[in-house]
Amino acid sequence: MGTFDLLMHGFAHALTPQNLLFAAFGVLLGTAIGVLPGIGPAMAVALLLPVTYAFDPTGAFIMFAGIYFGAMFGGSTTSILLNTPGESASVMAAIEGNPMAKSGRGAQALATAAIGHFIGGIVGVTGLVLVAPLIASVAVDIGAPDYFAIMVLAFVAVSGVLGASRVRGFAALALGLTIGLVGLDPISGQPRLTFGVPQLADGIDVIIVAVGLFAIGEALWVAAHLRRRKQEVIPVGRPWLGREDLKRTWKPWLRGPFIGFGFGSIPAGGAEMSTFMAYVTERKLSKHPEQFGKGAIEGVAGPESAASASSAGTLATMLTLGLPTTAIAAVMLAAFQQFGIQPGPLLFQKEPDLVWTLIASLFIGLVMLLVLNLPLAPAWAKLLRIPRPYLYAGILFFACVGAYAVSGQPVDLLVLLAIGGIGFLMRRFGLPVLPAIIGVILGPDAELQLRRALQIADGDVTTLVSTPLAIVVYSLIAILLVAPVVLRAVRAQRGDRESETV
Secondary structure: OOHHHHHHHHHHHHOOHHHHHHHHHHHHHHHHHHHOOOOOHHHHHHHHOOHHHHOOHHHHHHHHHHHHHHHHHHHHHHHHHHOOOOOHHHHHHHHHHHHHHHOOOHHHHHHHHHHHHHHHHHHHHHHHHHHHHHHHHHHHHOOHHHHHHHHHHHHHHHHHHOOOOHHHHHHHHHHHHHHHOOEEOOOOOOEEOOOOOHHHOOOOOHHHHHHHHHHHHHHHHHHHHOOOOOOOOOOOOOOOOOHHHHHHHHHHHHHHHHHHHHHHOOOOOHHHHHHHHHHHHHHHHOOOHHHOOOOOOHHHHHHHHHHHHHHHHHHHHHHHHOOOOOHHHHHHHHHHHHOOOOOOOOHHHHOHHHHHHHHHHHHHHHHHHHHHHHHHHHHHHHHHHOOHHHHHHHHHHHHHHHHHHHHOOHHHHHHHHHHHHHHHHHHHOOOOOHHHHHHHHHHHHHHHHHHHHHHHOOOOHHHHHOOHHHHHHHHHHHHHHHHHHHHHHHHHHHHHHHHHHO
16 A cells, blocks of 8 residues: 555544544643643653553554644743743744734734644644655764754854844853753763752753743743833734735745754754744744844744644654654653554554554644634733733742642742742843753753764764764854854945945
């Protein structure tokens, strides 16, 4: 049977009433989980593993996949409306989506995110069907020097995204990298920056950092200025996208999935890395770069479509290689093993009914999510009309619940408040939050890949530039660093010539 015939066979199984019920329950639960900060899809699937032991494996994995994609949708909601990322992949949505919401365009931002997730998911799952084995084989050939080069590119690109002050950008990045160092040394096992607290040995979870910097920091900042100016009622806005919005979003919707699927297939940052690179791309290509940071709709469309496609890329690597590149993929791998199934190159031959039914259910689940989220966009946006004292009290409550749910340790609440205080000070002194988040997410992985590469090469530093991909990436880094300086010098020289002629 060909790929198309296998997919149609999968649709025949996925459209049965029982499997449709599993898909609907998964996407609804996933959306609710994404809205709550800290209660991520990995935790939800882990909690459901004992419950689903008696289920049919196909139905269980359809539900798990629905939770995975639904959490992406739900995480965008609180990220856009309340500046509180429900999932680490939705951090980028807060950068442009929250300013849009504050300017009365919350419904448009939510609709942009919902359509972006749908398009990204459809393109990503299509890629899973067509090129999953090829992408997986390419990912196997990428070594530690390549991973490290990609992550250095992300760190350098942070300063380009932030605009005027590179010093503040790198200061925020250094702060994030420092937070990422907390925990045990990955090679020697020695504690670093734990200050004698055993609970910090595993490091600080990225969700706690994201919620602390965004939600707690924002709540403290609003509280500090609450009585200085009268609260304005934020309008909900039109519940649809206008012609100008569609003109600015259709290209980011189509570009994002190709970035997301590629990065989702390799263990180099996953959805966080792909959403960041999609944001950088849209900022560079936008005809309205001055609007970025103030509510540019392209900055929502590109990263959100990349996030959904990244989920499909993660599933591609997990199914074809048995290689989990994210926490949720690792939990799903454990679920496969619970049912006595081993993902890998032979999975498509040994369990074709399960695999193709699961893939077909992803298409169905994405349609369900779009139908569910588009009509709810205006209703979600009305959250902004809640008086700010009550609204931010609720945000603080759910942020604390989410942080505590990460590991069930009271220490996490103290860490959350401490990072929230740092987020408040960053707003006070104009330090951007994004580089700090990138540093926390990619810092530990970058250190691990660097040390692994040097160990394999017996400390030979030249191994970092020993592969074609690494050389290409470092060339891009050099261009990013040098090009702005050269352009600035050319503009200054041109200005001097014009002044002399005048």
